[in-house]
Amino acid sequence: MRIALFFLVEGVAALVIGFAALFVSFDPVWSAELPQQAVLRPSDARSGSLLFKTDDGYRDALRLGVDVDLTVSGPTVRARVTQIFRNPTKDWVEATYVYPLPAGGAVDTLKMVVGDRVVVGGIKERQQARAIYEQAKQNGQKAALTEQERPNIFTNSVANIGPGETVLVQIEYQEPVQQNGSEFSLRVPMVVGPRYNPRPVVQSVDLRADGNGWGTTDPVPDRDRISSEVLDPAQNAPVNPTNVTVHLNAGFPLGEVKSHFHQVRIESPDSTTRIVKLAEGPVPADRDFELTWKPAAEKAPSVGLFREHVGNSDYLLAFVTPPSVEQAQQKPLPREVIFVIDNSGSMGGTSIIQAKASLTYALGRLQPTDRFNVIRFDDTMDTLFPAPVAANSANIGNATAFVSALQARGGTEMVPAMRAALSDTNHDDANYVRQVVFLTDGAIGNEQQLFETISALRGRSRVFMVGIGSAPNTYLMTRAAELGRGTFTHIGSVEQVDERMRGLFARLENPAVTNLSAKFSEATADLTPSALPDVYRDEPLVLAAKLDKLTGSVEIKGRIGDRPWSVTLPLANAAEGKGLSKLWARRKIADAEVARTTRQESPEDADKTILALALEHQLVTRLTSLVAVDKTPSRPEGEPLKLSELPLNLPAGWDFAKLFGERPSLPAVPGERRADGGDGKVQLAALKRSPVATQAPGTIQLPKTATDAELKMIAGVILLTVSLLLLVFNRRQTSPQ
Structure with missing residues (x-):
């Protein structure tokens, strides 16, 4: 009787445990599956370090530091970005890193520093540059490759960084200073925010002569090239410390100089020069650096004209701010x-x-x-x-x-x-x-x-x-x-x-300045932008031109509201400028990309123009890359090479849970409709909001915030089965012989 009672109690207990296994909430499993998204930090981890979990504990990951040095010379900025790759591991490593640059920057220089050797890179067509890099990687040579994914997103790859080694990769770019009324500015993007990539569209296509098939059109065919792992700031110390120094030579007496998002220390050698440094040294790369400056006088110069002679050509850069005109007597249009x-x-x-x-x-x-x-x-x-x-x-x-x-x-x-x-x-x-x-x-x-x-x-x-x-x-x-x-x-x-x-x-x-045109009196000019845009209040018209000779003048005409406006600029008054040929070429490349988008040029013709300009002026574009190879092999034959894709910080102010884990409920919005992202038709949504479009393979790996429900179900079923077997066994033991 006691034995029967024991089996009965045991069977009931097993049944309860089985049901409990279906409902008890365990910790989510994604932290174990994706250690790089939620890095577990042992108590002895160094501040700012990044550790990866391995089978036998934890190991250091490749580290990156960035130094940005900017020199402002009147209307242009010359930037030198040094990326310092440190390998504290015992492995030979290939590092890849996605990083941002200004969209209007002309990237033209790549240097790789290995010990006391400096290797200077060169511009090649993109596929050729990649082939050179891959061959050097296979040969055990140190190599660096800079590729453009978007005009403001680039990838650096560095092969064969040895155990304990430090390799410096330095790129340089040229960009124009921005102007808005009496305020001048520059911006240094420091982090690539996670991108939302719509799903590929599946559509019926004629794949064979005898019938139809299915094909896909991907709106982001390079999604894996612009996506990087993003660290949760709640679980990881910031990475990629960045230092910024600005040598500001405005060309006129300076008034207020201000950094909007970082604390800075400003030195004033003279009235036209400032040296700006981060007040507390390197900062996490999690927000853009913006610097603005104003002239000491009330108004900034309304006209700036600069020239540079390169080869057999002269290059011109003009900033012209039309005067602000009050609205005409008649009532403005609503x-x-x-x-x-x-x-x-x-x-x-x-x-x-x-x-x-x-x-x-x-x-x-x-x-x-x-x-x-x-x-x-x-x-x-x-x-x-x-x-x-x-x-x-x-x-x-x-x-x-x-x-x-x-x-x-x-x-x-x-x-x-x-x-x-x-x-x-x-x-x-x-x-x-x-x-x-x-x-x-x-x-x-x-x-x-x-x-x-x-x-x-x-x-x-x-x-x-x-x-x-x-x-x-x-x-x-x-x-x-x-x-x-x-x-x-x-x-x-x-x-x-x-x-x-x-x-x-x-x-x-206020009325825009419209119908703008520029005419050179004597010189033959290749002008960019080819179609002059409208200019709004306090905005300058920025022109770049390649001239056969620097003589005569340029007349700029337009209309402000219903009034004609014009200004004539003698080219002999142009001041010396730096890097203007690069800026002209970069703007011409942008013109070709716009013509491609608006179908004013065929993709083939636009690409020919872009490639020719990039090779002539040695610029990184969608079709060209910079590659540098150290001739001396360093990785011993037979030693494996491990890929290290460096993670990024979440941009400051962003909510990690909103991006990667949370599906908050919202108040009902009357008349809500779903945006399909496909053929443009807008359809009525269900009563509940539709979920986020699932990311295709190759995009940012998002943390899995669901619990391990499937494992719980399996465990519960097993325990229920065992409990039922025990109950059957118990009944047999207690039933009459």
């Missing part, structure tokens, strides 16, 4: 403004606060004669009103409440939102000026799709891009604004909202 706000996961943290504050400010600037609408998007999309409505207090109140309720979540399907914003149902109404104000961090990989959408659907609209956050995609912003005949404004902190939005509305509310 505006139809379509506001678009990105509330995707990458906008989590401080970015969504900045975006909502900016849009709320913009709504308050509308006039009663204006009309407007608001579109919000993540991987779904919603338009507040069926059509643009009058900017009265009731409608603005509804819009403000709508914006205030937004939260950041989900993916970034930007193309359908831009398509909806450019859908102009009132295109025959000439009584309104139509403007699109697009607020986003631009964290997508399918930029080309967005550019093609703007080019095809722009119509009479003008697109004004507002970049939000600590590391916006400036390439997307500037190119989208160029194609949309608008401007790009960056807001990097909540404190900048009022100032930057005031500047934007000064452009929106």
Whole structure:
């Protein structure tokens, strides 16, 4: 009897344990599966180090430090970026690192320092450069390769870094100084934010002569080239410490010099020169570095003309700021403004606060004669009103409440939102000026799709891009604004909202300088941009030209509102400049890329132009790369080579959980619709929000935030089976013989 009772109790206990195994919540398994996303740090880990878990414990990972040295000479910036790769492991390592540079930078120099040897790289066609690098890697030689993935995203690969070795890779680039009214600026991007890459589109295609098949069109064919592992700042110390030094020689007496996102120490050798350094030494590479300066006088020079002689040609760079003209006597035309706000996961943290504050400010600037609408998007999309409505207090109140309720979540399907914003149902109404104000961090990989959408659907609209956050995609912003005949404004902190939005509305509310042209009196000029853009209030017109001779003058003409405007500049007055030939070539390459996007040139013709310019001026482009090879083999034959893909910090202010793990619930938004990202049709969504589009293989490895439910189910089934067997056995033992 006691034995029977024992088996009965044991069977019931096993049954309870089996059911409990189905419901008890264990720790998520992704931390063990993806140690590089959530690095476990033993108590003796050094601050700032990165450790990888191995079968026998932990080991050091390759470390990277960056030193950025910038020299401003009047209108241009010469930058030298030194990447220091340290290998504290016992392995021979190949390091790869994705890093950002300014979208307008002309990258022209690569040096690799190995011990006391300096190896200078050269420009080759991209496939040839890659072949040279791979052969050197196989031969055990140290080699470095710099490739462009986007005009603002580059990859450095360094082969055969030996145990305990340090290898320095140095690149240099040239870029123009930016000007807005009386303020001059430079920006150093320091981190590549995670990109949202839409899924490949599966479509029916004719693959065989006797029938149809299935094929895919990938909007981001190089998704694996622009995606890097991102560290969770809650579980990892910052990596990739970066130092920045600026030698500022403005060419005029300086007033205020300011760093907006970093604490700096400023030295003043004389009235026109400043030396700017980070106040506390190297900082984590998690936000852009921005420096602005103003002249001591009230107004900056309205005209700047610079020249450089290279080979048999003269190169000219001109900055011309048209005068600000008040509105004409007649009443200005009212505006139809379509506001678009990105509330995707990458906008989590401080970015969504900045975006909502900016849009709320913009709504308050509308006039009663204006009309407007608001579109919000993540991987779904919603338009507040069926059509643009009058900017009265009731409608603005509804819009403000709508914006205030937004939260950041989900993916970034930007193309359908831009398509909806450019859908102009009132295109025959000439009584309104139509403007699109697009607020986003631009964290997508399918930029080309967005550019093609703007080019095809722009119509009479003008697109004004507002970049939000600590590391916006400036390439997307500037190119989208160029194609949309608008401007790009960056807001990097909540404190900048009022100032930057005031500047934007000064452009929106005042007439642009249109119908611009430039004519040289004597010289034959190859001018860029080939089609001069409209220029808005306080913005300079920036021209670069290649001349056969530096004689005569250039006349620039246009219209400000309904008034003609012109200025004539004698070329003999041009001051000496540096690196102007590189800037001209880089801008010509950008012209060819735009012509390719707008189908003004065939892809083949545009690529021929780009390749010829890149090889002649020794620049890194989509079609060319820099490669450097040390002739002396260093890795012993037979020693294996391990790949080390260096991780990146999460951009400052971004919310890791919003991006990689959380699916927060949001208040219901009336009339919500799903953005398909495919053929452009907008369909009604289900009652619940659709999930983020699944990333295709090769993109950023996202942490798995689900629990190990499948393992629990299996364990529960096993225990239930055992408990049932025990119950059957118990019944047999207690049943009458």
